[in-house]
Each structure stands twice: as structure tokens, then as C-alpha cells.
Amino acid sequence: MSNKLSKEESLLIVSKIRDLVNAYKRGELGGEFMPEDSNPGLDKNSRLNYLFFTLPMALNYQRNSYKLWENAQKTFLDDEVKDVFLPEKVVEMSEEELRFKLIKHKVAIQPNKQPEIWRTISNTLKTHYKCDVRELFTESSHSVKDLLNTVQKKYKKGFPYLSGNKICNYWLYIMDQYTEASLKDKEFLNIAPDTHIIQSSIKLGVIDENSLSASQIQKETAVRWREILKDTEFAPIDMHTPLWLWSRSDFAEI
Numbered sequence: 269m270s271n272k273l274s275k276e277e278s279l280l281i282v283s284k285i286r287d288l289v290n291a292y293k294r295g296e297l298g299g300e301f302m303p304e305d306s307n308p309g310l311d312k313n314s315r316l317n318y319l320f321f322t323l324p325m326a327l328n329y330q331r332n333s334y335k336l337w338e339n340a341q342k343t344f345l346d347d348e349v350k351d352v353f354l355p356e357k358v359v360e361m362s363e364e365e366l367r368f369k370l371i372k373h374k375v376a377i378q379p380n381k382q383p384e385i386w387r388t389i390s391n392t393l394k395t396h397y398k399c400d401v402r403e404l405f406t407e408s409s410h411s412v413k414d415l416l417n418t419v420q421k422k423y424k425k426g427f428p429y430l431s432g433n434k435i436c437n438y439w440l441y442i443m444d445q446y447t448e449a450s451l452k453d454k455e456f457l458n459i460a461p462d463t464h465i466i467q468s469s470i471k472l473g474v475i476d477e478n479s480l481s482a483s484q485i486q487k488e489t490a491v492r493w494r495e496i497l498k499d500t501e502f503a504p505i506d507m508h509t510p511l512w513l514w515s516r517s518d519f520a521e522i
Contacts, residue, residue: 291522297513303333313448318401325439325478326430342373355390355399358484412456457505464515
């Protein structure tokens with residue numbers, strides 16, 4: 269574990285954060301088109317829209333996010349394979365059929381593991397939530413705390429990869445942005461520490477990569493952001509897009 273930041277160090281970082289967020293709002297970090305903007309433009313409150321932003325998210329690890337969502341959109345728009353977004357259809361498909369449909373446009377790039385992840389989540393939604401992600405949000409009263417408890421604890425095995433800390437927090441953030449989920453208590457959402465977030469955190473002095481092992485760095489990044497942003501106007505997850513874009517822009521001057 270790296271040394272804790274002093275109060276003065278934290279205040280300096282918060283000042284830089286405000287500059288970064290203002291640069292983001294002025295469009296100086298790019299980001300006119302985010303990965304999830306590749307979507308079929310469904311009614312934000314429709315069952316299909318909630319399913320579209322849920323099932324591919326569980327496959328969003330160690331890959332290019334832009335490609336994933338481009339491929340998810342292609343799959344949804346292809347009448348031959350779009351029924352993979354219907355849990356009631358997925359659970360009835362053979363392994364071969366589901367594999368073919370998910371691989372056709374490369375939503376799945378691991379031919380055995382990823383279709384099984386997709387099927388498991390579809391089965392969980394069918395068994396507990398009437399094949400409708402909105403039911404999960406309604407049951408949890410749109411509370412981040414309750415949603416995290418359900419996905420990461422109560423039905424953890426039923427939501428493979430989606431229940432992971434990084435993906436689960438980011439998934440809820442995306443649902444808040446692209447559906448009408450309207451989450452409560454967003455302060456319980458941790459920042460999702462992918463490569464870009466970690467590199468930006470190092471650049472800002474939030475973490476010291478030299479004092480952290482590879483196994484520590486993701487957890488410590490999330491902890492540090494929660495500590496630094498306490499009693500500020502920002503929730504940790506609010507920083508995801510500005511930090512992500514800043515890293516992708518090779519740390520443009522702010």
C-alpha cells in the first residue's frame with residue numbers, strides 16, 4: 269500500500285481535477301464520440317435498451333471498447349443474430365447456435381467462455397427478473413448500494429464478469445447515462461480503474477505506481493479517488509470520462 273496523501277496534496281489534486289473537468293466540458297479533451305455511442309438508438313426506457321447495454325458489458329475486458337460496442341450494434345441490427353439480446357431466446361439456443369451468433373460480428377472473441385457468460389446472465393435474468401433488466405433496477409429501488417449488493421453478492425455467480433468491481437461500477441454508470449435508470453446514491457459508485465484511469469491517476473499524483481504491485485494498483489486507485497473526492501462536488505464515477513479522455517489525448521495541457 270502506498271503512503272497516504274497529505275491534506276495539502278489532496279487539495280492540490282482537487283484543484284487540478286476541477287481544471288480537468290472544465291477542460292472536458294469545453295470539449296478540449298475530445299470525446300465527442302464515446303464507445304457506447306455505438307448503439308441502435310433505442311427508446312431509453314425500453315427493455316431492449318437495458319439489455320443492449322447490459323449483456324455486452326460482461327464481455328468488456330481486455331479488449332478495445334470501441335470495437336466491442338461497434339460489434340454489438342452490428343449484431344443488434346442483423347436480423348439473423350439479433351435475438352441474442354433476448355434472454356428468453358438465448359436460454360433455448362444450442363451452444364453452436366449461440367456461439368455462431370455472438371461470433372458473427374465479434375461481440376464474443378472467445379468462442380467457448382464468452383457465449384457461456386452471455387448465457388449465464390440471460391438465464392439469471394429469465395429466472396429472477398422476467399428477462400428484463402428493468403426489473404432488477406425496480407427491485408433495488410434504483411439504489412446503487414442495493415444494485416451492487418444484488419449483482420456482486422446475492423447473485424454473483426449469475427452475473428459472471430458483470431459482477432467484477434471494475435465492470436460492475438462502470439456498467440451502472442453507463443446505465444445511468446444511456447437508459448432511464450436514474451440511479452440514487454451514486455456516491456457509492458467507485459471509479460472503474462482501467463488502464464487509462466490508472467495512468468491519469470499516476471499523472472495527477474493520486475497514486476504512486478512505484479510503491480504498488482500490479483495486484484494492488486486497481487484497488488488502491490479506487491480507494492484513493494474516494495478519499496480525495498470526499499466532501500467535494502464530485503462522486504468518484506464522475507471522473508471516469510474526463511480521466512479516460514485525458515489519457516487518450518496523451519495528457520493534453522489543461
